[in-house]
Amino acid sequence: MATVYQVRHLGLRSTHALKVLSGDRARQDPDTQERFLREGRIQARLRHPNLVQVTDVVTAPSAGLVMDFVEGPTLARHCQEFGLLGQAGALEVFHQVLEAVGTAHRAGVIHRDLKPENIILGMDSRGRMQPKVADFGLAKDLGHEATQTGVVMGTPLYMSPEQIRSSKNVTVRSDIFSLGTILYELLTGRRCFHGQTNVEIMRRIQRGEFTPPEVAYPPIDRKLAAIVRRALEVEPEHRFASCEEFSATLEAASRAGTPRRSMEVPVVSVPAPAHGGAQQEEAPTLPPEPGRPEGLTSTFVRKSRVEQSLMSLVAVAGRFGLLGVLAGLLLVALLIVLAGLWTAGVSK
Known part of the structure; x- marks a missing residue:
């Protein structure tokens, strides 16, 4: 576990984010420190406007990662406070996320923990919303694999079926699945998979049991609903092969009649599913992740x-x-x- 602080460089007078390990045991454990520095090395070599950049490390009194400071809420917090972004706004944000994750994939890095809490909504120089993907603490570096067979890592709500079985042998299509769950939330306002326990959630993921997007949120464009369902296929080979294919398919749907940009006003409430049943029960609308202290996975400054x-x-x-x-x-x-x-x- 780690904590992120807003810090200021006294010499350069610039603002940064400093991520440090939490707890004496973690700070004193050599293996934990090495994994933490490995996260920094991975993130330092990934360069894209929609990725949080690691620019330096500190070692005293313990390891810390110096990162870009992003002023803004996480995607999860924004949706909790303001509701849906609207279809056009959701697609605009999501396309940028796809570009960022695609950059990581081309560099041989699989994130393995993509979720709204790890996406920060900042602003670019032209005043447009600019999401940034953060927290590569569980990332898989295809050039230096250290995960043991059978070890499961990630956040259950967003893990792919194969990642639930083992985090070692995942491919880029596992991240595609996680991205599908994020797009589902952005378009419907509900979590794709839910349950009383993590075991129940993971069982539903492995069985592909989720309320179809068009049932969870009837106004959704049917082409978009089909794209989301493809990203959430249980078998990896049935999903999109890359972020580029995912993005191109969304673009094709946009050209066929789905608007990319509009002045849609975010809506705060979402209609309940039209049908009852185990798979159609009302899912939570982005509550905070249970048992996770705030500020551990993102550079986050709360705004009024x-x-x-x-x-x-x-x-x-x-x-x-x-x-x-x-x-x-x-x-x-x-x-x-x-x-x-x-x-x-x-x-x-």
């Missing part, structure tokens, strides 16, 4: 709701232009004034 709203407004401005946003604000102000006049008239 006002700041988050302004952040979303800036994202819209970057996408549609400042004049469009100003026009929207003027329209909202006009509606508020009219509502006030109507209320005053009724009270008389």
Whole structure:
């Protein structure tokens, strides 16, 4: 386990994130320290705008990874507080995540712990939402494999069936499965697999038992629902072979009628599934991961709701232009004034 701190370089006056091991036992264990530094070496060689970059290490008083500081919430926290991103917003974020993970795959690295808690939503220089994939602590380096056969690593809610059996022999298609569970959440507002215990969750994953996206959230585009189902196939060979294929298939669906960008307003509530039954029971809408202290897997600075709203407004401005946003604000102000006049008239 590790903790991430916001730190400032006194000489350069720059802000960074510092990830350090938690607990005396972990800090004093040579094997744990080596795995931690291995995480840093993997992350340092991966360069992409949507990946958190490790820039340096410190060794005193214990090992620490110096990383890019990303100001923003995790994808999980954003969805908890503001609801769905909307179909266009979800796809815009997800395409960038696919590009980042694809970069890691081409470098011979499989993440093995992809989940909304490990994706941070920052902003790029043009004010657009820029997700960054973080936490390569469980990553598999195909050039230097250290995982023993039979060892299971990862977060049960997002693990592929083959990863549940053993984390040693996973391929890029295991990450594809995890990405499928993330896309499912982004489009439906519900977790794909759920249960009372981790054993129950993993059993459902291995059997492919989940509520179809179009049942969990009826407004979803049917082409997108089919793409999600393919990513969640139990057999790896039936999934997308790469992040590039996954992204290209989504692009084709967009060109066929699914909009990539629109001014969709995030919705806070999600309709319940249309049918009952064991597979159609209502799934939780992104609650915090049980037993996991906050701030352990991401560079996260909590913002107030006002700041988050302004952040979303800036994202819209970057996408549609400042004049469009100003026009929207003027329209909202006009509606508020009219509502006030109507209320005053009724009270008389």
